[in-house]
Amino acid sequence: MGALLQVENLTVALPTRSGYQNAVDGVSFAVDAGEVMGIAGESGSGKTMTALSLFGLLPHGARTSGSIRLDGGELLDMNAKQLRAIRGRQIAMVSQDPATALHPILSIGTQMTEHMRHHLGVSKSEALTRAADLLGTVRIPDPEQALHSYPGQFSGGMRQRIAIAVALAAEPRLLVADEPTTALDVTVQAGILRLLDRLCRERGLAVIVITHDLGVMSATARRLCVMYAGRLAEAGPTSELLASPRHPYTRGLLDALPHPEAGGAPLVPIGGSPPSLGRVPAGCPFHPRCRYAQPLCATERPEPKPISDLHLLACPPDPLRAAS
């Protein structure tokens, strides 16, 4: 029995002034129905490019290789028409900024029913009934009224919930949520995380959550992939990765993050910043920022290797093994 989504050795090269550079470099992962998988990393780690490649929405001129199979069908081989039949219907996206995800001068009802009618072939009145139900599901008060309203009439948190309702309208099987709660207050965030959790359990929806907030990851994702400079640094069960991270970058992300249990201890930032496209160091891309770096890290490219049944690590020296 295969996973709903199977990504294998995905590489995305973007054209830059110094030729093609890999924004995503040999990434593999799988997502099952009813599961939340997380992708974590700083900006520039390739997490958004990975997401866009699922939709065939990469920037002009991008080259891809590897494989993205949704239910066995190879997305990278599909033409524009085939992709249109998949986007929205099979996989849908919620982006970070609800203000730009919704069309400002189309009513919520129009935005929710347009692709529902296209993909599902339902009548206008049927679509509106379903849309009202969905708005109720995401807890928009007075859904009937909301259908006739415009995005500007709602708060940020409500707009994000509406954006989720729009994404769910054609009953997709996979939802890709790119920083879905970063712009929101913690209270609203809690509501949206609970909503996503419920949709997974009740509808078997698969979700890929992309965020740098490991608290959000901990609350929702069963499995977690940590990306750095377009590559997989570490992947495995969220509980294991956060309780005893093995990659120095995962450890660094955890130490840099303020969290309630840390008390007033100063944050420990990761020195330096992530490399920009085309300036990725040789060997392990993290080695210039890694406090455990050894000479071989600068020359040998680490590949993700299993350290237990479900846990992959791309750090051959494995300096944190003793600590875990």
Add this chain to the structure above:
Amino acid sequence: MTDMVLQVSGVAVEYGRRGQRVRAVDGVDLGVARGEIVGLVGESGCGKSTLARAAVGLEPLAAGSVTFEGQPVVALGRRRRPDYLRGLQMVFQDPYESLNPRRKIGELIADGAWLGGARRKDGLERAAELLERVGMPANAVDSYAHEFSGGQRQRIAIARTLAARPTCLIADEPISALDASAQAQVANLLSELVDEEDLGLILVSHDLSVVRQVADRVAVMYLGRIVEVGATDTVWANPQHPYTEALVAAIPRPDGAGVLPVDLPGDVPDPANPPAGCRFHPRCPIAEASCSELEQRLLPVAGRDIACHIRSGAVAHARQPHAG
């Protein structure tokens, strides 16, 4: 409270909206001493940014007063800002917008020194010193803002405020536009500057974890009013106001335990039409009938002040002749 470098007393700020007067901030008292960080938290729409802007004189006051080093903070108008306010500076949220893209970094920073009467050459030297002070290379004086990442730009923006030799900074969401590791760096920088330069800092943030990490005192705002204020550790360890409780419970912990954060249903009400009595009562889990009638005021409970007559047991004192 004469030891406060900045004191906000009974401040109200109003906006006009479709002919209505909307009170975004309604009767707030808050002070910050030198060497102290006061965190101002709350959901979006609670008025925390408006209060911050009013505190530096960017918004006219509808009532109350703001004093900086004992002298009144006057709202920005057509007249030149009085010289004695130069020590009161603001750090803005978005370092992509707050730095002029067409001027060199050195000139941007030197503005503060030049306004203080420094000669051109001295101002530029000071700019180079300040860049090193915030952890940037001194030769950045000849660069432009676009050459730097978000975290570096925010350091530049902070150096720019330091050029005016401030004694008090107001920072409005200074790190929420930054990457996770850059957030830690900038939060640590602000914290160091407060200690070493003996500054007062009001840190406005919707991210409670950051405030928890760096603030000495925390003030929680809801719909234009402060509902709880006290030492950060005290408030955090044992929040007394039901709203603070809800906020703290909504933060997802990055412990890998997979616990969903607690939801606070509903949205912040429209400030044009605030609920009568305690403004939190429609969303409050412990609300009683009296909550919609009694105006709340801050009273000491368990080492901090809260505006909740149920928790403070102050029914008799809180009763007002005019209810609703």
